[in-house]
Amino acid sequence: MDEEAIEYLAFSMLIVFLVIAASSSFGGGIFSILASIIALVTAGIILILNFADYLIFPAVTKALNMEFYPARNYKIVKTQDAILKNISGLYYATGFIAMNLFPYSFKEENMPSQEEDQQKLLTAPESWEKSIINLTFPFKFHVFACGLSVQNIRDELEGKRSFQEFEMSKAQKADKPDPLALTEIQRKINVIKARIDRISQGERPVATIMYIETTAVGVSEKSAMDNLTEQIKELQLGFSYLDLELQRVIGRELYVLFQFNFSLPISFEETAQYFDQQQ
Amino acid sequence: MNLKTLIFFGFIAISLVLLLAAMAIPKNLGFDFLKLLLLLIAMLFDVLAFSSRFYTYLLVPILQQRKNKIVLSNEDPYWFSTSMDAIIKKKGDDFISTVYISIPLYKSATEMSDEEKIDFSMQVSRLVGLSKEPVRYTAEMFVMNKDSYIQTLRDKISTIETQESEVLQKNQQGIKLERIKGQLSMWRNILDKVIKTQSFELGTYVTVSAIGTKEFEAVSLAQQRAREMISGIGAIFGVSPILVTGKDILKYIEPEYLIPFSTVTEELSKKIEESVI
Numbered sequence: 001m002d003e004e005a006i007e008y009l010a011f012s013m014l015i016v017f018l019v020i021a022a023s024s025s026f027g028g029g030i031f032s033i034l035a036s037i038i039a040l041v042t043a044g045i046i047l048i049l050n051f052a053d054y055l056i057f058p059a060v061t062k063a064l065n066m067e068f069y070p071a072r073n074y075k076i077v078k079t080q081d082a083i084l085k086n087i088s089g090l091y092y093a094t095g096f097i098a099m100n101l102f103p104y105s106f107k108e109e110n111m112p113s114q115e116e117d118q119q120k121l122l123t124a125p126e127s128w129e130k131s132i133i134n135l136t137f138p139f140k141f142h143v144f145a146c147g148l149s150v151q152n153i154r155d156e157l158e159g160k161r162s163f164q165e166f167e168m169s170k171a172q173k174a175d176k177p178d179p180l181a182l183t184e185i186q187r188k189i190n191v192i193k194a195r196i197d198r199i200s201q202g203e204r205p206v207a208t209i210m211y212i213e214t215t216a217v218g219v220s221e222k223s224a225m226d227n228l229t230e231q232i233k234e235l236q237l238g239f240s241y242l243d244l245e246l247q248r249v250i251g252r253e254l255y256v257l258f259q260f261n262f263s264l265p266i267s268f269e270e271t272a273q274y275f276d277q278q279q
Numbered sequence: 280m281n282l283k284t285l286i287f288f289g290f291i292a293i294s295l296v297l298l299l300a301a302m303a304i305p306k307n308l309g310f311d312f313l314k315l316l317l318l319l320i321a322m323l324f325d326v327l328a329f330s331s332r333f334y335t336y337l338l339v340p341i342l343q344q345r346k347n348k349i350v351l352s353n354e355d356p357y358w359f360s361t362s363m364d365a366i367i368k369k370k371g372d373d374f375i376s377t378v379y380i381s382i383p384l385y386k387s388a389t390e391m392s393d394e395e396k397i398d399f400s401m402q403v404s405r406l407v408g409l410s411k412e413p414v415r416y417t418a419e420m421f422v423m424n425k426d427s428y429i430q431t432l433r434d435k436i437s438t439i440e441t442q443e444s445e446v447l448q449k450n451q452q453g454i455k456l457e458r459i460k461g462q463l464s465m466w467r468n469i470l471d472k473v474i475k476t477q478s479f480e481l482g483t484y485v486t487v488s489a490i491g492t493k494e495f496e497a498v499s500l501a502q503q504r505a506r507e508m509i510s511g512i513g514a515i516f517g518v519s520p521i522l523v524t525g526k527d528i529l530k531y532i533e534p535e536y537l538i539p540f541s542t543v544t545e546e547l548s549k550k551i552e553e554s555v556i
Contacts, residue, residue, distance in 0.1 A: 004332065008287065012329040015294050019318065025302045026318065027311035035318055042322040046329045053333060066347045068337070071356035085534050090543060092534035121400035125388035132420060136477065138537040140419040147411035204408045215534040217543050252333050261532050262357045263368045263375040264413050264488040271413060 002272070009050060016043045054251035070255060077221075081250045082228055083258050084221060091224035092215050095232050096249035096257045099210040099239070131241045137231050139214040144260070146268045148205040154196065161192045207268060209275060211249065211257060212239070283335045290328030297321035357532070360498045364524040366532070367494055375490050376497035378505045379523040379531050382483040382512055402515050409511045412504065415486040421530060423478040424539040432470045439463050477542060484523065484531060485512065 019039035026035035058080040218224030301317035357366040491497030530536040
């Protein structure tokens with residue numbers, strides 16, 4: 001969680017705690033209990049919004065039958081998973097798939113050998129061609145990249161490593177050291193160390209967002225949407241060669257990625273605002 | 280204070296005021312239900328305040344329009360620069376200009392040696408880390424636009440058909456008519472094949488944006504960044520990237536340019552035919 005998230009959470013939760021603390025002033029008895037329940041439900045909603053707003057937001061827009069018009073001729077459907085464009089009676093539905101590289105962070109626990117690295121580089125072009133060879137519809141494979149300051153990232157990683165090493169010594173000095181906790185801390189230290197080593201070897205830290213965009217056509221909204229869902233399933237299957245986690249983009253990130261076609265964010269800070277979950 | 284923070288604190292303040300009002304109502308007046316109602320509204324504003332972190336762009340239009348079809352903007356999402364090599368979008372008081380650079384890469388893994396494959400992967404890695412500013416690299420597969428070729432074929436067929444009818448009117452049977460019939464069947468077969476087979480094109484391009492207080496400032500900054508990218512990409516791949524201009528930009532932005540109209544209509548009629556059969 002970044003600073004902004006903590007600020008928003010703190011202020012919103014403050015109101016909730018105020019209600020719980022002063023629940024007796026809501027009439028006493030059953031009314032006080034009801035007030036506490038309302039406060040707790042609110043706290044729950046806020047927490048879900050903080051960690052998984054993509055679940056609540058589409059559910060609300062679907063229930064209220066809400067559609068958004070982000071620009072002339074464009075419409076974001078109530079399920080928040082596609083953008084429709086109507087041109088001369090034809091419907092073009094565009095959807096997005098986010099690709100997460102997180103399996104690689106686990107590989108960083110044990111630095112790959114040079115041979116393993118070479119093997120990956122060797123197979124990459126073929127894997128790409130295998131992924132796209134059977135696709136018979138248009139799509140765009142985007143890699144959004146933003147260079148980061150080497151010094152800042154290095155300082156940040158050094159700080160994290162010191163903290164984890166402190167945690168490790170604390171865990172080792174405990175009366176009964178927990179082997180599971182020790183392994184977990186060691187795993188985190190290995191990941192941080194691998195990153196520091198890569199920067200020391202001259203690798204430039206880059207923040208990336210990878211996503212696929214695809215468009216389907218239909219004579220009605222429904223047929224365009226059905227075709228889009230089919231295409232997205234095929235893409236998820238096709239790109240499984242690349243060892244990535246592929247997830248359909250739903251909610252506010254759909255609007256952000258749609259905007260990316262017309263203008264990109266100007267700085268890393270602006271980008272990070274849009275993709276809190278991927279920081 | 281920016282709009283987002285203002286909205287957040289606005290909602291928090293409303294929530295707090297409602298909460299204090301609920302608490303201030305005396306207990307013994309039998310207004311307990313009113314207290315709960317005020318509390319519910321206060322909590323709703325609390326949730327709205329938290330949601331404003333990501334949904335400011337929606338909350339204001341929702342509250343203003345209060346209906347289920349929310350218009351965030353009814354203007355075109357961009358317009359072309361006068362030089363036709365960039366698109367421009369307004370953001371607050373500033374302008375954001377975006378340019379597209381096409382990378383002419385015609386390589387396939389099937390015709391690469393192991394060493395070339397490793398080199399190519401390294402080149403792609405270097406490409407991703409090329410810029411310190413935000414850049415987007417895209418590989419786009421789109422349906423080849425054969426509309427003009429199809430039109431040429433149709434024109435050719437209609438010319439030959441006219442010739443055929445002339446020959447028939449003049450009652451000139453024989454080799455000439457046979458030749459014309461042969462030509463007709465050949466061009467019709469070609470047209471049939473061209474329409475039935477979908478051809479795809481894989482293009483690679485880079486998107487770069489820049490911000491400016493004036494339109495021309497944003498455009499020239501974007502062009503400058505594009506020039507830097509072009510020289511970087513050229514050095515990595517040994518190719519000459521091109522700044523995309525005019526209508527060609529549309530196939531990177533608009534969905535209808537990914538699939539040409541003739542292909543769509545052909546595909547749809549084929550689907551209808553299949554479903555009827």
